[in-house]
Amino acid sequence: MDILQLIQSNLLTPVILFFLFGIIAARIKSDLKIPEAISEFLPIYLLAAIGLHGGIEMRNTGFENMLIPMLVAICLSLLFTLNHYQILRRLGNLSIFDSYALASTYGAVGAVTFSVGLSFLKNQGVASEGYLAAVLAVLEPVAFILAIFLTNMAVSKQIRTKKQSFVKDNASGIDVGFQETRTKLSQILHESITGKAIVILLGSIVIGYVIGESGFASIKIVFDDMFTGAIVIFMIEMGIVAGQRLDDIKKVGVFLTAFAVIVPTFNGVIGVLVATAMGLSLGGAVMFGLLLASASFIAAPAVLRHAIPQANPSLYITSALGITFPYNIIVLLPVMFTVSTFVHNMEGSIDLFHYVLKDWV
Amino acid sequence: MDILQLIQSNLLTPVILFFLFGIIAARIKSDLKIPEAISEFLPIYLLAAIGLHGGIEMRNTGFENMLIPMLVAICLSLLFTLNHYQILRRLGNLSIFDSYALASTYGAVGAVTFSVGLSFLKNQGVASEGYLAAVLAVLEPVAFILAIFLTNMAVSKQIRTKKQSFVKDNASGIDVGFQETRTKLSQILHESITGKAIVILLGSIVIGYVIGESGFASIKIVFDDMFTGAIVIFMIEMGIVAGQRLDDIKKVGVFLTAFAVIVPTFNGVIGVLVATAMGLSLGGAVMFGLLLASASFIAAPAVLRHAIPQANPSLYITSALGITFPYNIIVLLPVMFTVSTFVHNMEGSIDLFHYVLKDWV
Amino acid sequence: MDILQLIQSNLLTPVILFFLFGIIAARIKSDLKIPEAISEFLPIYLLAAIGLHGGIEMRNTGFENMLIPMLVAICLSLLFTLNHYQILRRLGNLSIFDSYALASTYGAVGAVTFSVGLSFLKNQGVASEGYLAAVLAVLEPVAFILAIFLTNMAVSKQIRTKKQSFVKDNASGIDVGFQETRTKLSQILHESITGKAIVILLGSIVIGYVIGESGFASIKIVFDDMFTGAIVIFMIEMGIVAGQRLDDIKKVGVFLTAFAVIVPTFNGVIGVLVATAMGLSLGGAVMFGLLLASASFIAAPAVLRHAIPQANPSLYITSALGITFPYNIIVLLPVMFTVSTFVHNMEGSIDLFHYVLKDWV
Amino acid sequence: MKLYAVKLLTVTCEILAQKDVIEILKKHGITGYTTYEVDGNGARGIRGQGFKNEKNVKIEIIMREDKLQDVVEEISRTLFADFATVLYVSDVSVVRAEKF
Amino acid sequence: MKLYAVKLLTVTCEILAQKDVIEILKKHGITGYTTYEVDGNGARGIRGQGFKNEKNVKIEIIMREDKLQDVVEEISRTLFADFATVLYVSDVSVVRAEKF
Amino acid sequence: MKLYAVKLLTVTCEILAQKDVIEILKKHGITGYTTYEVDGNGARGIRGQGFKNEKNVKIEIIMREDKLQDVVEEISRTLFADFATVLYVSDVSVVRAEKF
Ligand SMILES: Nc1ncnc2c1ncn2[C@@H]1O[C@H](COP(=O)(O)O)[C@@H](O)[C@H]1O
Ligand SMILES: Nc1ncnc2c1ncn2[C@@H]1O[C@H](COP(=O)(O)O)[C@@H](O)[C@H]1O
Ligand SMILES: Nc1ncnc2c1ncn2[C@@H]1O[C@H](COP(=O)(O)O)[C@@H](O)[C@H]1O
Ligand code: NA
């Protein structure tokens, strides 16, 4: 199947179609809405299902192999976040706050995107490494922490500079500033690692690992068989919310629109290649790429609004949800799948690299 | 099985029993309640399931045959609405506003009734034409539009008459009145065709058509296997709401109570006969009859409260939900099923009519 | 399997693990939360499922055998409630109000505990008598009614004594007091037997009985297959709520903590023995014991807050939910299962007692 | 459009005391009120987490001044001791004074 | 911090009349408001059980005094007859008077 | 029943700023407040559609007049620039002035 065919067949799955339907419903100003309680519950459910599934897989396959991909993902995520910042600040001329906020939004991961990725692979009949759910959990706060740390550094440097030039004598003021920054940082750190997404995901991974296939049997119908149906319902709401934001894309501007498409493509393809080099399976490489390509639009505002309140939330929510998310699930997933298929077929050279890498570690 | 037996066996299905249970719970003033988010979500879910199912069926069987039943349904719905108005205004002596509101409530269709009808047929092991979901979607706004149009005409005629007799010279006032009527009409038209029920129903039909049986497989458990269970839960809430309204039936009066039973019976049986004449299957004829017999009690208030605010909502909600709905699902469904079985057994004559009709078109 | 192994294997089921997970999530102050609408709906769903299942079982096995266990359960519940009161008032030195409130909280039954018990038995591959769902329904108000009656008696005695000593002449005042007490009592009686838990449970039992296995088929997936998955989700919320209350345990004190562990153990083991003596099956005896061991933490506050407003709700909620519930589902269930297995293996003597009892009735 | 001065009584209390407040209102011949669920913090700790029964409710009653004293007195007397309750009174103006 | 006196208009009405109220506000150049769903009881009976459309909504609008009369007049004239509606006005103070 | 005059401060803001407001209250020794989620419209556009984090919350605080100025000042200074926020103050009377 060539890439366009794959995009088309992906486009015609219920998950994507109901997302597009949601967008249309919002555009024609329908009063259709998934009640808040349901749309708040669904991500919890999806993450629990992802976690359980990942945990069970890890029990089956061991998690010795998890370490390297995890570390590589963290490094890439940090590198990419810094890279985003440079692009946004230099090329995009965005404010320091907006730049850091957007940089970490795109450095972070999207749990909904991950769910759609899993259902995409299911549809293709391809499996992926279970431990990627753990990578998802660990990756979530990494980019935020870096961005928040750097923002706070930048802000306290600004304050310090101001203080030094104006009130030369007031040294304790700076210390207070530092102190406050540190307090705030540790507070935000706590907030982001006790955020519901990470907590339910990690908890479910552990539980999945403990109960294994046999313990899962009694809840399989709810946490496995109903998974795709639940995504479909959630995608209606995602479509509606994205559709409501479509007008805001004008405010986002050409630069950011381009950023929201090009950067995920770059990150995602690099991700696929690196994952393949590390020996991940065809599907695993796609999911690894998706982790790096995805932007966070549910966890991001919750953390960033406190951490970098000066940044304009409609910039990062709109670009992540209104542009990158549809692009990722409709176009980039099939593209990465094709890339992954391609590089997994020229196994020889890759495996070589893999062995080299393994020797090296 | 004779008709009484059929009513009895229908009465003893979970769907009907939980509805009656809900009524009892409300009557003994229990605090039992399905949380709002759930009871708002369930109709969306039910309509999505109905739509997907209908769309898949249409892909299997084509939708060439849909056109005539659709047009006939629209015509009958318009005729019936006018007929209701005459009965209500002339025989019932109701105000012009109440008459139009009630006429269209009974001219419109009830999505919940339709769901119960489908589960009734499932129980009887009888199928129905998938395109009837599309007829449901199209029929929904038809009666409203007619009633609103006529009400607005009536009101602006009144205004005009008043204006002519009192302020002979003020012609522009009438124009303004007309203008306003037209604006309001187009606004209400927009509202009723972008109403959530129609939107989710049409969207799901299209998606069902596109994905077909194979694309549906991954979400079948949620959107098919769980259907009857979901109806049961919704019926508890319907029962509770109906039960809370039982006291209001006194205010509805004898005339309207009789109307709420006789008119659906008449419409429904005509519907079954016409559908049979058009060549619909046994089950399809029942569903076609049910479309015409059912009254709208969720969509109606939302539209009518804006369109005809002078009408008393407790009249049309109470009679549609408190009287017609229970009557339809408990008594009329089995009656129509019996009628449909009967006329489908004397196929010869009917088929004849069918061929004549086909030749004529 | 010995008792420690059983506790361990129980501990590693999804139901218990997700409960512990919820506690941890609350302790680390995560913002994880099951939306209110979902956590309000789940008990209704669970009770409907329990009721339907019980009703169907009763249709299969008849309910002649139900009478004695039901009466015995009521008697034991009343006896235990009086016993709790004595312990709390004499040994614990609690106020009369707190004593009665706690006595009835532990005399009443916990529907959630019952659900967990059923899933525990399912896990062990052991069945239980269907009519125990009916016992659950009947037992629910019994302890409350007794406690409320006694509290009101105590209060009006107090009032009377005061009146007699101070305003000798005002006899009608006492009558009014009595009158009020009686009104309030009948009102609370109505409230507690029309409470949602009892209503949905009794309704579902009747419906289950009426529809039987065959009528249940169409809703089995929702009301049976999804049962354990639904419990798991509810247990997350229970864990969170329990975790939030863990700090309050300090306020509960050593005496009440001991009470919250020892009393259920005593009641539960007595329950298992009595049930075995009455001829209930292995699983049935466990469930019977669980009924007597469990404390009510959802229905209790709703009733007691009105009936005995002077009692401190955080005492009875915290001890029932924060101590007894985890203890019951983690430790006591396996203990009672072991006891029941043990006494069911020395069948001879027990059966003897059983026949004696049967002859006697 | 003339506006008439009346009183707005606002009671914030445990959801389980709502029935009692409405009972008191009824006793004083008042049937009009507006209610909604709220969370809160106060002398009895944070309310609104956990079970629904542990939420608060706000009850707002527009009424004529002459009934105010009695209603406030009865609510204070019967509920303040046992239930988490806060009440306050404000001055508002309405169009149809006869409605209240 | 200086506080400026403005008016707070509160409209409690059927949820289906919300759109009409906001329409009226817009007509008078007012775009700021706060809304939330409530239950209630009044001349038209208990509201808030049953279907969501049968709930009430509260709409609160901080505005300058000069627009108040017209808005109150128009709401009274167009909605009082057909919809369950109650409105009242109170005096409040704000920091940024220019915002309203 | 004697009523005592106190102040009611109402803050309507983004749900994500709730924590900051409560932090400020705590700093000024205030632990009593009532909160509930609302929708709204204002200078920052319609709020309440879409994600829950994009809703508003109303925070109501009954307090003695002497703390009011400082609290209002701090909220204005720290939140007005970055968050959608509106606040207003009204006069109310309570039964137990010592509670606040
Ligand atoms: N100072 C206050 N301002 C606003 N609401 C309050 C205040 N104090 C208490 N409340 C509300 O009244 C409820 C009961 O208060 P309390 O009895 O003090 O726990 C609290 O849960 C809050 O919702
Ligand atoms: N006296 C009152 N105090 C507070 N709210 C009221 C009052 N009367 C009516 N309401 C509210 O206004 C709505 C409509 O009132 P009505 O038109 O009288 O039925 C009611 O459902 C209540 O929410
Ligand atoms: N004039 C107003 N009256 C009542 N509430 C308002 C008003 N203006 C703004 N609000 C509320 O305050 C929130 C923030 O306002 P803003 O910062 O202007 O977007 C809005 O979403 C509304 O909930
Ligand atoms: Na990323």
Ligand code: NA
């Ligand atoms: Na009809």
Ligand code: NA
């Ligand atoms: Na018990």
